Amino acid sequence: MKSSFHGTEAKQKNMSEAINVQSGAAHVEHHDAHSHGHHKETFVSKYIFSMDHKTIAKQFLITGIIWAIVGGLFSVLFRLQLGYPGQSFPILETFFGNWAKGGQIQPEFYYALITMHGTVLVFFVLTAGLSGTFANFLIPLQIGARDMASPFLNMLSYWFFFLASVVMISSLFISTGPASGGWTVYPPLSALGQASSGSKLGMDLWIVSMALFVVSSLLGGLNYISTILNLRTKGMSMTRMPLTIWALFFTAVLGVLSFPVLLSGLILLLFDRNLGTSFYLSDIVVNGEILANEGGSAILFQHLFWFLGHPEVYIILLPAMGMVSEILSVNSRKPIFGYMAMLGSLFAITILAFLVWAHHMFVTGLNPFLGSIFVLLTLLIAVPSAIKVFNWLTTLWRGNIRFTPATLFAIGFVSLFISGGLTGIFLGNSTIDIHLHDTMFVVAHFHIVMGVASMFGMFAGIYHWFPKMFGRYMNSTLGYIHFWVTMIGSYLIFWPMHYQGLAGIPRRYLDKRGWVSFNDFPELDKMITIVSIIVFAVQLMFVFNFFYSIFKGRKVTNPNPWGANTLEWTTPLRPGHGNWDGEIPEVHRWAYDYAKDGRDFIPQTEPIGENESKH
Amino acid sequence: MQTFFIVAILGLGFLITFQIAKASEYVAVLRGEERARKQTNKVNAFMLLAFLIIGLIGVYYCNEQLKGKILGEPASDHGILIDRMLYITIALTGIVFVITQVALFWFSYKYQESDKRKAFYYPHNNKLELIWTVIPAITLTILVGFGLFYWFKITGDAPKNSMVVEVVGKQFGWEFRYPGKDGILGKKYFKKVDPANNNPAGQLWEDEANHDDVFMEQEMHLVVNKPVKLVIGAKDVIHDVGLAHFRMKMDAVPGTPTTMWFTPRFTTKEMIEKTGKPNFAYEISCDQMCGQGHWSMRGVIIVETQEEFDAWMAQKKPQYLVANPDKDPKAKTDTAAKAPVAAVMTENK
Numbered sequence: 001m002k003s004s005f006h007g008t009e010a011k012q013k014n015m016s017e018a019i020n021v022q023s024g025a026a027h028v029e030h031h032d033a034h035s036h037g038h039h040k041e042t043f044v045s046k047y048i049f050s051m052d053h054k055t056i057a058k059q060f061l062i063t064g065i066i067w068a069i070v071g072g073l074f075s076v077l078f079r080l081q082l083g084y085p086g087q088s089f090p091i092l093e094t095f096f097g098n099w100a101k102g103g104q105i106q107p108e109f110y111y112a113l114i115t116m117h118g119t120v121l122v123f124f125v126l127t128a129g130l131s132g133t134f135a136n137f138l139i140p141l142q143i144g145a146r147d148m149a150s151p152f153l154n155m156l157s158y159w160f161f162f163l164a165s166v167v168m169i170s171s172l173f174i175s176t177g178p179a180s181g182g183w184t185v186y187p188p189l190s191a192l193g194q195a196s197s198g199s200k201l202g203m204d205l206w207i208v209s210m211a212l213f214v215v216s217s218l219l220g221g222l223n224y225i226s227t228i229l230n231l232r233t234k235g236m237s238m239t240r241m242p243l244t245i246w247a248l249f250f251t252a253v254l255g256v257l258s259f260p261v262l263l264s265g266l267i268l269l270l271f272d273r274n275l276g277t278s279f280y281l282s283d284i285v286v287n288g289e290i291l292a293n294e295g296g297s298a299i300l301f302q303h304l305f306w307f308l309g310h311p312e313v314y315i316i317l318l319p320a321m322g323m324v325s326e327i328l329s330v331n332s333r334k335p336i337f338g339y340m341a342m343l344g345s346l347f348a349i350t351i352l353a354f355l356v357w358a359h360h361m362f363v364t365g366l367n368p369f370l371g372s373i374f375v376l377l378t379l380l381i382a383v384p385s386a387i388k389v390f391n392w393l394t395t396l397w398r399g400n401i402r403f404t405p406a407t408l409f410a411i412g413f414v415s416l417f418i419s420g421g422l423t424g425i426f427l428g429n430s431t432i433d434i435h436l437h438d439t440m441f442v443v444a445h446f447h448i449v450m451g452v453a454s455m456f457g458m459f460a461g462i463y464h465w466f467p468k469m470f471g472r473y474m475n476s477t478l479g480y481i482h483f484w485v486t487m488i489g490s491y492l493i494f495w496p497m498h499y500q501g502l503a504g505i506p507r508r509y510l511d512k513r514g515w516v517s518f519n520d521f522p523e524l525d526k527m528i529t530i531v532s533i534i535v536f537a538v539q540l541m542f543v544f545n546f547f548y549s550i551f552k553g554r555k556v557t558n559p560n561p562w563g564a565n566t567l568e569w570t571t572p573l574r575p576g577h578g579n580w581d582g583e584i585p586e587v588h589r590w591a592y593d594y595a596k597d598g599r600d601f602i603p604q605t606e607p608i609g610e611n612e613s614k615h
Numbered sequence: 616m617q618t619f620f621i622v623a624i625l626g627l628g629f630l631i632t633f634q635i636a637k638a639s640e641y642v643a644v645l646r647g648e649e650r651a652r653k654q655t656n657k658v659n660a661f662m663l664l665a666f667l668i669i670g671l672i673g674v675y676y677c678n679e680q681l682k683g684k685i686l687g688e689p690a691s692d693h694g695i696l697i698d699r700m701l702y703i704t705i706a707l708t709g710i711v712f713v714i715t716q717v718a719l720f721w722f723s724y725k726y727q728e729s730d731k732r733k734a735f736y737y738p739h740n741n742k743l744e745l746i747w748t749v750i751p752a753i754t755l756t757i758l759v760g761f762g763l764f765y766w767f768k769i770t771g772d773a774p775k776n777s778m779v780v781e782v783v784g785k786q787f788g789w790e791f792r793y794p795g796k797d798g799i800l801g802k803k804y805f806k807k808v809d810p811a812n813n814n815p816a817g818q819l820w821e822d823e824a825n826h827d828d829v830f831m832e833q834e835m836h837l838v839v840n841k842p843v844k845l846v847i848g849a850k851d852v853i854h855d856v857g858l859a860h861f862r863m864k865m866d867a868v869p870g871t872p873t874t875m876w877f878t879p880r881f882t883t884k885e886m887i888e889k890t891g892k893p894n895f896a897y898e899i900s901c902d903q904m905c906g907q908g909h910w911s912m913r914g915v916i917i918v919e920t921q922e923e924f925d926a927w928m929a930q931k932k933p934q935y936l937v938a939n940p941d942k943d944p945k946a947k948t949d950t951a952a953k954a955p956v957a958a959v960m961t962e963n964k
Contacts, residue, residue: 091618107907108907111909186852186853186904188851188852188869189904192851281869282869283850283870285805285850285851286786287786287851290806298869299871333728335737336738337737337738337739337740338738338740338744341739341748363855363864364868364873365865365868365873368767379755379758379762382751383748383755386747386751387748390715393715393718397722397726398726398734398735400727400732400733401723402652402728403727403728408659418712418715418716419712422711422712425758429758429762431696435859435862437864438855477635477640478636481636487666496681499677499681499685503685503859504857504859504860506900506901508904509910512910514911515900515913516894516898518898520684540629541632544629544633592738594734595735596736597736
């Protein structure tokens with residue numbers, strides 16, 4: 001109880017600081033309050049119900065990693081089915097019983113696996129695990145704040161996520177199985193228990209879990225926004241903020257504005273499922289049973305879903321973009337090229353993200369004229385994306401690049417973002433989408449541009465900020481192996497999938513041997529399966545490296561190991577709750593003065609020199 | 616046993632890797648971190664360049680291996696437009712892909728850390744940024760222009776002379792209804808669906824347009840070079856009529872009918888020759904997740920000449936007569952019909 005009081009106090013102090021233009025005196029006083037709190041911290045308040053943004057970040061990260069292993073394992077299982085249809089793997093029956101009768105993955109199980117893989121990776125890993133981790137960790141450290149605007153809500157944000165995780169996990173163990181209508185849970189399939197066993201209790205649990213998740217995301221997002229707007233240290237004007245913070249800011253805005261729409265859509269779905277309403281249901285004869293529902297629109301759900309679903313793509317991608325910008329700049333020892341353009345393109349992407357959702361619906365019977373508007377807006381997104389790519393390239397140009405594992409993953413991110421972004425131009429064009437919609441081409445596209453690319457951004461972030469998080473380094477040799485296997489593997493897995501899509505092979509087909517048109521790629525499917533097993537094994541190696549290094553990694557002795565300008569590296573080696581021992585440092589410049597006037601780097605805290613050149 | 620071996624090998628490989636990684640860390644500390652870092656830097660820079668070159672060769676190789684398997688000639692008039700748009704896009708994005716990937720990896724290699732060079736302070740250049748805002752914008756305008764031109768052609772109204780077929784998806788199969796001689800699909804209502812009494816589509820028998828409608832499942836026949844308009848619906852959940860060879864696709868939504876039209880260019884027989892597959896069939900695939908049988912929801916379209924089609928259609932009995940055998944004029948001659956007068960009257964209308 002002490003700690004919750006402490007949290008409110010800290011919050012009020014933080015707020016008053018912001019209002020009082022943060023005088024030095026306020027900082028000292030504030031700090032006193034903190035060290036006072038430290039003595040009374042117990043194990044529970046320090047590691048479990050912690051209100052320290054750094055601990056909460058680690059909680060998000062570790063939960064995210066556990067989810068990533070689960071989600072990744074699911075993909076290995078269904079890849080086995082895709083690569084070796086009809087072959088028996090007795091070990092599967094040992095572990096999964098009737099779900100894998102005779103050692104073969106049953107269709108219900110297959111669809112449960114892909115649905116959970118998508119849900120887990122999109123929401124639990126790449127939303128909570130990515131922005132939950134890095135927004136929490138980096139925002140206060142990089143803008144010079146002692147903690148979030150509301151540490152208490154921040155703590156709740158994690159624990160709502162935890163609850164959502166518990167509910168989702170529990171749905172894996174019920175007899176009718178978890179939700180299995182695809183991660184997009186389109187009704188009527190998801191609304192009717194008669195239509196699929198996964199649409200029984202599993203679907204209710206899915207909705208409840210997602211509702212808790214939305215609450216978590218909103219608590220987090222509102223906190224990120226108010227912290228960035230109110231708690232910046234003296235001198236940290238908005239345009240002096242590192243691009244990571246800008247990216248996390250826009251991510252939070254996207255989440256706050258779009259997640260409630262998903263929630264409303266899901267609540268209507270819950271009503272249709274349990275209360276006999278007809279929001280999404282009409283004219284249905286399922287399994288010989290004629291339902292009474294009339295007048296609903298199944299397409300309405302898709303509008304509500306994609307109104308979140310598309311911004312969600314950028315919720316996943318923007319934090320990665322921000323971190324990649326930062327990491328590329330630091331390690332090429334050069335300023336990020338075109339800071340304002342990077343900022344503008346982030347802003348443009350954020351706005352456009354809300355205006356393109358119906359490009360997921362070109363073949364739903366959407367009015368062709370409406371479709372044409374969405375084509376235009378969708379392809380417009382390519383412009384800010386192109387600006388970002390060219391600016392990253394120019395950042396590398398004439399740099400002095402250090403290939404840390406983080407740098408390599410950042411370069412990998414750019415490569416994947418280019419590849420996956422360009423195939424987006426195919427799918428965003430409704431004419432081509434008629435042929436490619438819901439084929440393996442889509443799978444290849446979004447895995448490269450959103451899944452793997454963001455994962456690369458996350459890896460880059462972990463390798464880069466691990467020293468700050470845990471005071472130790474990760475083993476970089478394992479890091480290099482991790483990068484190269486993942487990079488080569490990702491292209492081997494997803495590049496050829498485009499061809500399967502061009503051949504018209506639909507998504508979510510677990511066995512293509514009954515088809516004349518789609519059965520041309522059995523060898524390719526085997527190759528992809530083998531590569532994905534190897535890539536998954538290497539991810540486990542990364543996880544091992546991560547946990548091993550927390551306890552046994554080489555200790556960090558240099559407080560600024562990468563020679564970076566940003567504020568997090570001015571904190572002590574292992575910062576306590578409150579981040580800075582003394583006053584919060586004042587900021588005098590932007591975050592990207594690398595190689596300026598012949599100096600390797602000039603930290604943000606250094607006042608502008610008299611003879612310093614202007615940029 | 617096999618599984619055990621795989622796990623054991625993976626475990627062993629991991630152990631070795633880990634030991635090497637640990638050792639290299641110690642060596643780095645002993646030899647001086649600065650030197651060790653420079654060495655790994657060189658290795659990684661070289662690997663990036665190698666990745667670029669081998670990767671581009673791989674992209675070419677992959678294309679050579681797989682390009683023969685991606686369906687070949689489009690089998691509908693709309694397919695020609697869609698493929699043309701596809702190839703325009705491949706050409707433009709292909710150029711961008713090669714330029715940007717080469718720049719990315721080449722810069723990474725060329726500007727690897729070196730004592731001889733200092734990084735160049737280059738925070739922005741408005742002219743450059745303007746160039747790479749305008750060029751993508753122009754390129755995309757071209758793509759949008761072509762795309763929408765084709766899009767409106769494809770989604771525009773079907774020609775007046777097109778034949779009409781109703782396609783309905785259900786878990787897990789396809790139902791078809793032909794409008795018969797009058798060219799009009801009779802009204803239906805889902806609450807009248809009654810397979811036990813031969814009314815699987817829920818046709819309203821009081822609507823006379825229904826009396827000549829022909830119902831069938833799984834196999835649909837179309838006429839070559841004759842436009843066809845599909846009226847698409849679903850009974851239970853959302854399905855999708857995916858016609859890969861025709862390059863067409865449209866969702867089947869319960870409660871909201873959708874349409875699409877196209878003109879088949881080749882008969883099934885011609886396609887057997889073109890593809891060299893003796894078992895070739897135009898397949899209807901369900902492209903929207905619809906439940907556990909989604910992957911096996913296959914239908915077949917047979918494209919044939921008008922004569923073949925007419926001969927086939929002539930054998931079909933309207934569903935009205937299947938459901939109401941007493942109204943069948945042919946049946947009347949066999950057995951004593953209950954209401955021959957009424958039957959004749961309806962037939963004449």
